[in-house]
Amino acid sequence: MAQLDFGGVKETVVTNKEFSLEKAREVLKNETIAIIGYGIQGPGQSCNLRDNGFNVIVGQRKGRSYDKAVKDGWVPGKTLFSIEEAVEKGTIICMLLSDAGQIAVWPKIKPYLKAGKTLYYSHGFAINWNDRTGVVPPKDIDVIMVAPKGSGTSLRTMFCEGRGLNCSYAVYQDATGHAEEKTIAFGIGIGSGYLFKTTFQREATSDLTGERGSLMGAIEGLLEAQYDTLREHGHTPSEAFNETVEELTQSLGPLIGDKGMDWMYANCSTTAQRGALDWAPRFREAIKPVMEWLYLSVQTGIEAQISIDKNSQPDYREKLNAELEAMRNKEMWRAGVTVRKLRPERN
Numbered sequence: 417m418a419q420l421d422f423g424g425v426k427e428t429v430v431t432n433k434e435f436s437l438e439k440a441r442e443v444l445k446n447e448t449i450a451i452i453g454y455g456i457q458g459p460g461q462s463c464n465l466r467d468n469g470f471n472v473i474v475g476q477r478k479g480r481s482y483d484k485a486v487k488d489g490w491v492p493g494k495t496l497f498s499i500e501e502a503v504e505k506g507t508i509i510c511m512l513l514s515d516a517g518q519i520a521v522w523p524k525i526k527p528y529l530k531a532g533k534t535l536y537y538s539h540g541f542a543i544n545w546n547d548r549t550g551v552v553p554p555k556d557i558d559v560i561m562v563a564p565k566g567s568g569t570s571l572r573t574m575f576c577e578g579r580g581l582n583c584s585y586a587v588y589q590d591a592t593g594h595a596e597e598k599t600i601a602f603g604i605g606i607g608s609g610y611l612f613k614t615t616f617q618r619e620a621t622s623d624l625t626g627e628r629g630s631l632m633g634a635i636e637g638l639l640e641a642q643y644d645t646l647r648e649h650g651h652t653p654s655e656a657f658n659e660t661v662e663e664l665t666q667s668l669g670p671l672i673g674d675k676g677m678d679w680m681y682a683n684c685s686t687t688a689q690r691g692a693l694d695w696a697p698r699f700r701e702a703i704k705p706v707m708e709w710l711y712l713s714v715q716t717g718i719e720a721q722i723s724i725d726k727n728s729q730p731d732y733r734e735k736l737n738a739e740l741e742a743m744r745n746k747e748m749w750r751a752g753v754t755v756r757k758l759r760p761e762r763n
Contacts, residue, residue: 417429417430417434417435418430418431418434427612427613428612428613429610429611429612429613430585430600430603430604430610430611430612431609431610431611432580432604435600435601435604436604437468437604437605439601439604440468440600440601440602440604440605441468441469441470441601441605443594443597443598443601444470444471444508444598444601444602444605446507447470447471447507447508447534447598448471448472448473448505448506448507448508449462449465449470449471449472449473449506449507449508449510449602450472450473450474450475450502450503450505450506450507450508450509450510451465451472451473451474451475451502451510451512452475452476452499452502452503452509452510452511452512452513452521452525453475453476453481453511453512453513453514453517454474454476454481454482454484454485454512455481455512455513455514456512456514456567456568457512457538457564457567457568457571458474458476458481458485458512458568459484459485459488459568459569459572460564460567460568460569460570460571460572460575460606461510461512461538461564461568461571461606462474462490463488463572464571464572464575464605464606464607465605465606466489467575468605468606468607470605472495473490473495473496473497473502473505473506474490474495474496474497474502475497475498475499475500475501475502475503475506476496476498476499477498477499482496499521499524499525500524500525500528503525503528503529504528506533507532507533507534508533508534508536508598508602509525509528509529509533509534509535509536510536510537510538511535511536511537511538511542512538514727515539515541515542515549515723515724515727516723516724516727516728516732518541518542518549518551519542519549519550519551519724519728520728522542522549522550522551526554529553529554529557530557531554531556531557531591532556532557532591532592533557533558534557534558534559534560534592534595534598535553535557535558535559535560536560536561536562536602537559537560537561537563537616538561538562538563538564539561539563539619539620539623540561540563540586540588540615540616540617540618540619540620540623541620541623541624541720541723543559543588543616543620544616544617544619544620544621544720545620545717545720545721547717548717548720548721548724549720549724553588553589555589555591556591557589557591558587558589558590558591558592558594558595558598559587559588559589559595560585560586560587560588560595560596560598560599560602561584561585561586561587561588561599561616561619562583562584562585562599562602562603562606562608562611563583563584563585563586563614563619563623564581564582564583564606564608565581565582565583565584566581566582571606571607574607574609575606575607579609580607580608580609580610581607581608581609582608582609582610582611582612583603583606583608583609583610583611583612584611584612584613584614584619585599585600585603585611585612585613585614586599586613586614586615586616586618586619587599588615588616620720621711621714621715624714624719624720625707625710625711625714628710628714628719629707629710634703634706634707636743639660639661639664639748640746640748642656642659642660643656643657643660643661643747643748644748646659646660647747653747653748653751653754654751654754654755656748656751657748657751657752657755658755660748661748661752662752662755666759668680668684671683681693
């Protein structure tokens with residue numbers, strides 16, 4: 417493990433230089449890893465583990481995700497089973513169903529969680545808010561987490577490109593005395609870029625805040641506000657989209673990701689620099705109270721309860737699809753479809 421100093425704040429991080437893939441294989445050599453759920457995270461984590469030489473099986477109900485698992489090379493009756501069968505056969509049970517799905521299957525799988533097994537998560541939701549979810553693990557098992565900071569698709573794509581996606585890791589319950597070592601080994605096994613230590617509580621609250629904030633909710637609201645303002649003042653859809661979304665995602669965003677916001681500023685005009693430096697504090701002052709409100713709503717479990725209530729409704733999928741369709745049909749995103757077609761092809 418390595419200690420990084422973030423301006424006086426020290427953090428523990430792990431890479432495959434300190435904890436090799438060979439060591440990870442040795443730590444988990446007697447384990448049967450059961451991936452439960454083949455939706456968002458399941459395919460990436462299971463396929464990466466399989467490619468890295470670990471003993472992996474998948475548990476999934478019959479349907480579209482089951483068919484995808486078969487297409488990805490998981491064999492019914494050999495490496496692909498029902499959820500209950502996989503939980504019974506596995507020694508590390510990886511709960512990669514949706515949060516609502518985890519709540520629904522918990523009563524069915526809990527009897528199979530015998531002493532010495534490991535319960536694994538990639539999100540702290542079910543455990544952190546177990547007063548609302550009812551997910552209370554037996555005391556004689558390990559409960560661990562590796563949380564990729566991105567989608568399962570990104571995890572798989574970056575793995576196939578020889579890169580790794582950053583992940584956080586945590587131990588909630590250490591019944592065997594080896595929980596942390598198993599957690600790090602698992603993180604190396606799925607192809608983490610580096611692993612940074614957290615807790616189930618911190619991961620759950622930061623994750624929900626980020627999704628509702630700068631990663632998805634806040635950025636969608638900001639883009640819509642700027643696009644609508646430009647359109648209302650006579651700018652064309654193409655111009656409004658380019659100035660709002662296209663330049664951000666295709667030009668400036670990669671510069672930020674590569675070397676930071678200051679580097680991006682340094683590679684823009686002095687007029688752009690001046691305006692950004694002047695207006696950034698105004699946006700921060702306007703947005704900070706909303707972020708504090710959001711964090712409080714997450715911290716107190718209000719957001720978790722909203723998610724549980726809505727995602728557990730029998731017609732949730734239909735309602736979700738209708739909301740996504742409404743977003744898709746907004747002029748800004750319809751303009752985006754046209755603008756993206758005009759991007760030059762990559763060599």
